Amino acid sequence: MITDPVLRAEQVKALKAFYRDAKVKYKAWVAGGYKQPAPACLPFPDICIGMKCEARTRSGAPCKNNGTDWGNGRCKHHGGASTGPVTPEGKKRVSMNGPSNKVLEALTKP
Numbered sequence: 001m002i003t004d005p006v007l008r009a010e011q012v013k014a015l016k017a018f019y020r021d022a023k024v025k026y027k028a029w030v031a032g033g034y035k036q037p038a039p040a041c042l043p044f045p046d047i048c049i050g051m052k053c054e055a056r057t058r059s060g061a062p063c064k065n066n067g068t069d070w071g072n073g074r075c076k077h078h079g080g081a082s083t084g085p086v087t088p089e090g091k092k093r094v095s096m097n098g099p100s101n102k103v104l105e106a107l108t109k110p
């Protein structure tokens with residue numbers, strides 16, 4: 001069963017805010033040198049309870065796994081932890097990986 005796209009967008013937005021706020025709290029605790037007790041867990045957004053991944057699977061049916069594993073509303077199979085390179089160094093390093101770049105690099109070497 002596919003969720004209403006408007007509701008789905010609200011769920012993903014609430015989930016992203018939840019993970020973002022939790023991360024901010026955790027980072028503050030780490031920056032404080034773990035001196036104070038660990039921060040209490042934030043309340044999970046009610047709108048996200050029972051949320052499904054709903055990514056299109058190879059069979060064409062929507063994924064039925066729990067969609068709250070990542071902040072993007074997908075399950076552990078479809079969410080992915082990486083958002084790609086962020087820093088300029090990382091982007092440059094990744095851009096050197098393609099076969100076309102290796103050919104170009106070999107051609108441009110003196």
Ligand SMILES: [Zn+2]
Pocket residue numbers: 053054055063064065074075076077078079
């Ligand atoms: Zn999934």
